[in-house]
Amino acid sequence: MSEQLETRAIEAQGGVAAQPRRRRRAARRGRRALQALLPVITALILLSIWELVSRTETVDPIVLPPPTEVAAAFGRIVQEEFFWQALRVTVWEALAGLAIGASAGLVLGTLIGLIDLVRRALYPLVVAFQTMPQVAIAPLFLVWFGFGLTPRVMFAATTCFFPVLVGAIVGLSTADKDAELLLRSFGASRWQTYRKLLLPASLPVVFAGLRTAVTLCLIGAIVGEFVGGNEGLGVLINTFNFQLNIAESFAVVLVLAIIGLTLYGLVELADRKVVYWRHRRDS
């Protein structure tokens, strides 16, 4: 940003006005490419330091295996059937949790956002529930829902419920006041006002909530597995830790990061498709 401003300032002064426009544009493109590369360079430097610290045994490589070792472990575990089985379980828990939690958040958020009585009766309770540390109730889910996938799915659902709920409530109040006035002047019914104005106007905020929810649902699934699971990537991490296969543990964490990024990317993509107007309004 600041560089763009600088460029503009220089242009305004006529400092580079003599330069052909094409060359200036190429220079700007070059700077932008460099900016995109910066985080990659930072990551490479950090990984090199990590590698060095571990190789020189400044830190015990059993505790902190070097990145190359983690990469090798990654190569090993992806060839194992138990890894893919664990991945399927965890992704299933996370996605089922997201579907349940987000739907519940959307429905309840809509009711709270639209109906005053529901807001007064329910919202304080929901907030109270949210302020409670949810990890603390994870063990209870085992008691309530047994030892299958259900407790972990339900826990994932609980973690991603709230951001979608808040997104729906806040989103419903963001509609343009003049647009509401206009619809009222047409004599629009409550349903018409919701369907044609409040709902579409709320979508950008709902999607912001969904983006938070999609990262939370994975956390929920893993925490659920830590607390009491017999399969899944969280269980795998625990097992590798007990065996002191720390490189494998790191490799599973890497896999979780990839899953998280993929899920986030999918929501982002859906956001751009569904709420297309938000991304084009400023252009």
Place this chain on the structure above:
Amino acid sequence: MTEAAGPAGAGPAAVSLRGVTKTYETSDGLLHAVQDVDLQVRAGEVVSIVGPSGCGKSTVLKMVAGLTGHDEGTLEVAGAPAGAGRRDLGIMLQSAVLLPWRTVWQNILLPVEIFGLDRGAAEERAHALLRLVGLEGFERRHAWELSGGMQQRVSLVRLLVFEPDILLLDEPFAALDEFTRERLNFELLAIHERLRPAMVYITHNILESVVMSDRVVVMTPRPGRVVDEVTVTLERPRTRAMVESPETLRHVARIRAALGVGSEPAEDV
């Protein structure tokens, strides 16, 4: 003031306010947003309401549109008590309020959907109206691709598509630059020549109020009330030359005097 005789002679009043008062309760007591306002608008007539901010002109419009109630007096639209959701009356605001997820075409058909009107006939009217305001070919564009003036033209088409007999215009072009505003005002006048709706035109621009209307109602704030009513003697159709004619300026001077911003030296502006 109370005789309020329009130039058109007899005919049913499109809008009729008698002794209309609206008060708000504030922390320092009752605030008269609108006090004892009489206003008659005949079918096909253009009446401007001019005044500074807070004089209650927008409140009058919202009451006529049935968007807010009144406390005293009688308020009738086409002989029936005012209320929202009437097909014979439409309102246009200072912002175009085009829904960003809808195309120009879908925005225009919004009232058609809500009123449940015949779609085929409405689409024919929409095409004709878009041609009239010079926006043919923009049907599939979105609001963010249009200039402010074009957005207000779309907003005007959305209003005209359900053929209201009464147009309520709340400073419709006030957010636009002066050149665009004048052009759109004359486009609006041309549309009025063709369709002859009754129009209530709210503005804080005195010159605009004179050029646009058959009568100008002058309002002042605290309490919001009518202090003068000026019958505009300019001929129709109005032309751009009239904007600076001596006759126009005479009307402007009278309205300025009514508003207390007349020839005496201004203390602060």
